[in-house]
Each structure stands twice: as structure tokens, then as C-alpha cells.
Amino acid sequence: MEGNKQIILKDYVKGFLKESDLILKSSIVELNVSSDCNGAILVKNLYLSCDPYMRARMVKMEGSYIDAFTPGEVIEGFGVAKIVDSSNPNFKKGDLIWGMTGWEEYSLIKSTEAIFKIPSIDVPLSYYTGILGMAGITAYVGFYEICSPKKGETVFISAASGAVGQLVGQFAKLFGCYVVGSAGSQDKVDLLKNKLGFDDAFNYKEESDLYAAMKRYFPDGIDIYFENVGGKMLDAVLPNMRSGGRIAACGMISQYDVEDRDATHNLIYVIIKKIRMQGFLVFDYFHLYPNYLAMVVPLIKQGKLAYLEDIVHGIEAAPAALVGLFSGRNLGKQLVAVARD
Known part of the structure; x- marks a missing residue:
């Protein structure tokens, strides 16, 4: 068992997003995948990506391409994580991945359709929330x-x-x-x-x-x-x-x-x-991800691309970081390092 800090949506949001719309909650998680969750992975989240589209998931929008968040439950977004336990033969304990995960310290990911293994590339792991994600x-x-x-x-x-x-x-x-x-x-x-x-x-x-x-x-x-x-x-x-x-x-x-x-x-x-x-x-274009990596990784290694990150530390800082996107507070890619330094 382990403590698990989570970011919860208080209610559907009207007007400008405020920090008070997002609640920090503490829970307990078992560090193993239960037998009734075939194909799932349990991950420890390392970095969470703050993205503008997340605001659109805080309202019920007719005809939206993605489900709205549910009030009272953990919100989700793209992130980088390490697998703690797995019942999926394509992923094993210790693998690093990026993809859709919960805004919490530990997440059980039941669908791995949009989860990508991180190869051993000599770049910062946080890049997989942005330039490599x-x-x-x-x-x-x-x-x-x-x-x-x-x-x-x-x-x-x-x-x-x-x-x-x-x-x-x-x-x-x-x-x-x-x-x-x-x-x-x-x-x-x-x-x-x-x-x-x-x-x-x-x-x-x-x-x-x-x-x-x-x-x-x-x-x-x-x-x-x-x-x-x-x-x-x-x-x-x-x-x-x-x-x-x-x-x-x-x-x-x-x-x-x-x-x-x-x-x-x-x-x-x-x-x-x-x-x-x-x-x-x-x-709709994730099938092109290998093509993109083949193009961009050499450019990064050759120093032909600059990439700027704005990192806050601790999941407690996540609501303010997300809200700050909408006033332009960030300079570069806004992300959250889940654990504090």
C-alpha cells in the first residue's frame, strides 16, 4: 500500500478556470494490478503535461471528440511514468512509458492503446511530455x-x-x-x-x-x-x-x-x-509517431532544435500550473514533475 495524492475536478467549470476548481485529495493505492484487470498496467507518474485542451474536458460539450472529466474524479492528461506492476504482456515492470494517465502519483491504466514505450534515447525524460510526446x-x-x-x-x-x-x-x-x-x-x-x-x-x-x-x-x-x-x-x-x-x-x-x-x-x-x-x-495520427521520431531525434542530438520547458515541482503545484496556461504565465512547455526535488 502507498499514499496517492490526486487532483480531482470539483465540478463542471463555467467561465475562467480557477485553482479552486481542482481539489488535492489523498488516497491509498495497492501497488499491484488485481486479477480482474487483465491487460492493465500500474504506473508511478513522473511528469504530467499541462495542455489547453484539458479545459474543454471540464464542461459537457455536445459532439466533443473526447469525454468530459467527471466531477469528483481524478482528471487525466498526457504524462511520463514508470511501470510498477503489469498484467499486460507488452509491458513489464520497470518500463518507462508516455501516454494518457491520471493526474495523481500512481495510476492504474486499463487501456494501453495510446501508451508508448520510451526507448533508451539520450535525452531528458521530461521531453516525452512535449517535443517527443x-x-x-x-x-x-x-x-x-x-x-x-x-x-x-x-x-x-x-x-x-x-x-x-x-x-x-x-x-x-x-x-x-x-x-x-x-x-x-x-x-x-x-x-x-x-x-x-x-x-x-x-x-x-x-x-x-x-x-x-x-x-x-x-x-x-x-x-x-x-x-x-x-x-x-x-x-x-x-x-x-x-x-x-x-x-x-x-x-x-x-x-x-x-x-x-x-x-x-x-x-x-x-x-x-x-x-x-x-x-x-x-x-488520429499516432501511427506516424515512428516517422516523427526518426526525423526529430537526430535534430535534437545535432543541436538543431531548441526546446524550452517550464517545470513546476510537486503534484500540489499542478492546479496553478494548468490555470496559468490561460493567462500565458508559462514560458515554454508547461509540465509538472510529480515528486518534489
């Missing part, structure tokens, strides 16, 4: 598969300093594109330009006219927009797209905390400019 393959799929880039094209990325955006920008630069990103502070703008290699960047909070900002940074138009924000940003981008442009709709973080979502007034430009706008879910 869900964020990385999201950036890969959105840019290469959805946007079909061509060398020399212009690329705009919103929320560009986040876990996905920072990678899309670097992939685009390595591909030979002109890249501009938006972020919410001058520190993040400096980071995009000076560390991550973007051609330019701007603080959207200091722009009174986002349409004019797009025209300033892309006088000849945008070929590819990697959409992480939605709302007013999307409305400003659409008229500034080039004919035949592509938009990968990865997320819309500006709309997750609001009950009355912003109207999009400029959708007519999808027709006028023959824009292809496609939403995508990374779950």
Missing part, C-alpha cells in the same frame, strides 16, 4: 501533413512560444520558410526571435489592430497559418491569407474559457482566397 507529433502532423509546406512560403503561428508553436516555427525555418509568431509578452517575443530562430515576432497584447499587424508583418500575405488561438486572431488572419493558403486548426485557446464565443466575421475569405482550413486531432 503529444506536442511534438502535433506540431509535426499539423505542419507537414495538414499544411503541405513549400520552401520559401510565409508562415504565421499564434501562441508561438507554447509547446506546439515553438516546434512548428523551428520546423518551418528548417524547411526554408519565412516565419513570424505572436506571443503575449516581450520576453516571449525576444525568445522567439533570439533563441528559437523566428524571422520576426510580435506581442499581440500591444496591437490595437490585429488586421494591421498582419499586413505589416506579411505585406504579400500568409501562405500557412498554424492556428492555436482563434477568435479575433483568426478573424484578422483570414483577409491576409494568400490565395490557396492553408490553415491547420490545432487549438483555439482564446475560446476555451468563454461561454459566449467570439463570432468569426471573415469566413467569406475561405471562399474568396480558396483557403483550405482543416481541424485535426493528434489521436
Whole structure:
């Protein structure tokens, strides 16, 4: 038996997510898989990933691609863990894995369909919450598969300093594109330009006219927009797209905390400019994960990719870390090291 601290959803959330919506609870867990849980694994969670889509699981949304969290129960997300016990022949005690797990110290994972073994690669284990995990393959799929880039094209990325955006920008630069990103502070703008290699960047909070900002940074138009924000940003981008442009709709973080979502007034430009706008879910592309690893691991080892993490320590700090995503408090990939230093 072992103590197990857990993060529980208090109730469905209306308006802005608050730390008080998430409750820290202590329970007891048996460190073995019971005989009636065939194929399950019991893991000790090492790192938990804070991701914007988790906010959407805190309401009941008709037609959602993923089930809502249940009030009074442990929330879940992507994480890195070590197997403590297993009744699954494909996983053994001591294996390191990444995938969907509970926001708690120990989790019983009954379905291992989206659980991936971590090979012995000489990179930090925490990378499997981001660049070598869900964020990385999201950036890969959105840019290469959805946007079909061509060398020399212009690329705009919103929320560009986040876990996905920072990678899309670097992939685009390595591909030979002109890249501009938006972020919410001058520190993040400096980071995009000076560390991550973007051609330019701007603080959207200091722009009174986002349409004019797009025209300033892309006088000849945008070929590819990697959409992480939605709302007013999307409305400003659409008229500034080039004919035949592509938009990968990865997320819309500006709309997750609001009950009355912003109207999009400029959708007519999808027709006028023959824009292809496609939403995508990374779950549908996990079969490409080996291809992604084959591309990205050499780039990491060769020092051709910078990757920024914002790590908090202790599961007690998890609610504040998740809430901070929606005010832009993090600098880089936000994650939780479950155990304190």
C-alpha cells in the first residue's frame, strides 16, 4: 500500500478556470494490478503535461471528440511514468512509458492503446511530455501533413512560444520558410526571435489592430497559418491569407474559457482566397509517431532544435500550473514533475 495524492475536478467549470476548481485529495493505492484487470498496467507518474485542451474536458460539450472529466474524479492528461506492476504482456515492470494517465502519483491504466514505450534515447525524460510526446507529433502532423509546406512560403503561428508553436516555427525555418509568431509578452517575443530562430515576432497584447499587424508583418500575405488561438486572431488572419493558403486548426485557446464565443466575421475569405482550413486531432495520427521520431531525434542530438520547458515541482503545484496556461504565465512547455526535488 502507498499514499496517492490526486487532483480531482470539483465540478463542471463555467467561465475562467480557477485553482479552486481542482481539489488535492489523498488516497491509498495497492501497488499491484488485481486479477480482474487483465491487460492493465500500474504506473508511478513522473511528469504530467499541462495542455489547453484539458479545459474543454471540464464542461459537457455536445459532439466533443473526447469525454468530459467527471466531477469528483481524478482528471487525466498526457504524462511520463514508470511501470510498477503489469498484467499486460507488452509491458513489464520497470518500463518507462508516455501516454494518457491520471493526474495523481500512481495510476492504474486499463487501456494501453495510446501508451508508448520510451526507448533508451539520450535525452531528458521530461521531453516525452512535449517535443517527443503529444506536442511534438502535433506540431509535426499539423505542419507537414495538414499544411503541405513549400520552401520559401510565409508562415504565421499564434501562441508561438507554447509547446506546439515553438516546434512548428523551428520546423518551418528548417524547411526554408519565412516565419513570424505572436506571443503575449516581450520576453516571449525576444525568445522567439533570439533563441528559437523566428524571422520576426510580435506581442499581440500591444496591437490595437490585429488586421494591421498582419499586413505589416506579411505585406504579400500568409501562405500557412498554424492556428492555436482563434477568435479575433483568426478573424484578422483570414483577409491576409494568400490565395490557396492553408490553415491547420490545432487549438483555439482564446475560446476555451468563454461561454459566449467570439463570432468569426471573415469566413467569406475561405471562399474568396480558396483557403483550405482543416481541424485535426493528434489521436488520429499516432501511427506516424515512428516517422516523427526518426526525423526529430537526430535534430535534437545535432543541436538543431531548441526546446524550452517550464517545470513546476510537486503534484500540489499542478492546479496553478494548468490555470496559468490561460493567462500565458508559462514560458515554454508547461509540465509538472510529480515528486518534489
